[in-house]
Amino acid sequence: MRVEPTIKTGPVKTQAQIKAVSKKRFKYRSLLTYAAFVGPALLFFLVIQILPFLMGVYYSFTSWNGVSSVVEWVGFDNYKQIFTDDQTFFNSFVFTTKFMFAAVIISNLIGFGFALLLNAALKTRNILRTVFFIPNVIGGLLLGFIWQFIFVKGFASVGNMTDISFFKMPWLGDEKTAFWGIVIVFAWQISGYMMVIYVAALQGVDTSLLEAARMDGASNWTLLTKIIVPLILPAFTICFFLTISMAFKIFDLNISLTGGGPFNSTQSVAINIYQEAFQNNRYGLGTAKSILFFVVVAIFTTFQVMLTKKKEVEA
Template sequence: MNTELETKMANTKPVMNSVPKRKVNWKRILTYSAFVGPALLFFLVIQILPFIMGLYYSFTSWNGVSSVVEWVGIENYIQIFANDPTFFDSFLFTTKFMFAAVVISNLIGFSFALLLNAALKTRNMLRTVFFIPNVIGGLLLGFIWQFIFVKGFASIGNLTDIEFFKMPWLGDEKTAFWGIVIVFAWQISGYMMVIYIAALQGVDQSLLEAARMDGATSWTLLTKIIIPLILPAFTICFFLTISMAFKIFDLNLSLTGGGPFNSTQSVAINIYQEAFQNNRYGLGTAKSILFFIVVAIFTTIQVMMTKKKEVEA
């Protein structure tokens, strides 16, 4: 018995020793590094490092020019909450603008998508026409619409005597607000349209045909079948429009410059003026950190709510 056991153990040892060790696949690692490495490096240099530096400068009184950086702790944040009403006024304007712009731009974009998803002969041309405003830069677009509001509408109002065209679109607080909303929606709706069209083309047409055979109306098809199926597209579009509306800068700067009397000043313009015009870089970066936190909270809540609707649907 002992001889047989020793023989079996002797036979199993080479088998155990013959199991090859797992080698590190350097070729795969180098391949992944070649593709992911540059993007990760640029992300760290362009996004992460400036954010960390901005977080540091928000606790200083640096003027953006001097080599002397004085640490002041949370004094900048205390000053914002205690003695800076213009910042909160700009926050209120930006929040109101965000809600109006998100609703209008998504409503227009989704309507265009429904229209151009149908079998129209000119749908490809119309898709291009509606998307073109998104390609134009914000500053150029703002100056174009400034000319339209100031000169174009005034000329039409004088010719037709229609009160709508005779209003001081950029010279009054209320009309200037809606003027910025109109231009923003005009610029971004085409982009939202493309996302909604891509989602609509993924809807199974057999479901719609079966619902029509069962007597479903167009409104029922839209609210009970189409919208629940493309809720991921709404999640993306809401996220994009909320973040873009909060961060509006160039369009606001070229249209009104924050006027009249800072009534249409966005948070981005307020931060820009604080850091680069008033030379209070530390205070400006403190505002930008608070702004980042608020935008992150809004977008996170929005994504969580719409994702929850996707699951329920």
């Protein structure tokens, strides 16, 4: 009698088990794909942003001069010195805050005005968009030196020819006029960038809503304030956030136009930190100032985003 060999097989998998295995494999592949795309960017972000920031927090509690291999821990002495014995830093913060408010309002008004103009059916709107955006392409230092020549030489020549007092003012030699000179150049540079964002938002507005409002007798001002502005509030959120952060961090325009003068009256916080760390060789104190600066900018921008986002929800 012949006995047939038996073949041992594993347990038969059910349909649910097969689906579970397939689901695990799909998750594993998705995780690998996600890591392949996000991993390098995350690595660079950690190395370039997070690690230097944490090192900066550490150095803010030291008296390191930026060169020596000896790093002495001083605790909160740097922060105590900033709050008790550094009037220059406080003055630079006051200047930067005033500059921020003026620059944000003016640059956004100009950018939004340009956007409304170029959103109309103009034959030259593409050329004008390029013209208005070009200042943003020019580097801040180069732009500052160009405008320094305009303020010092150009305005003086026009003032001598026309005898107009506006052109005869010491634009970079007086505290008040130097402040507005920096505001003018900043707004001239950044308004084109804001214009691009506002134009993109305006093009997303449903024209049927505007036509229906016009048929109901709404004026242009009513269309602007009651329909257009509420619909593009997300663009205002982005533009306000960008201009606030850019205005707070102003450095290249400031140093090329006035260098913080006259008599440190137009010294921004960024210039003060730069001088403290790299000219006075007090890297620990300069880093402490930069940490405080980071906290203040974060508070301002967070409050602004929360406020404008709340308005978006209400609209």
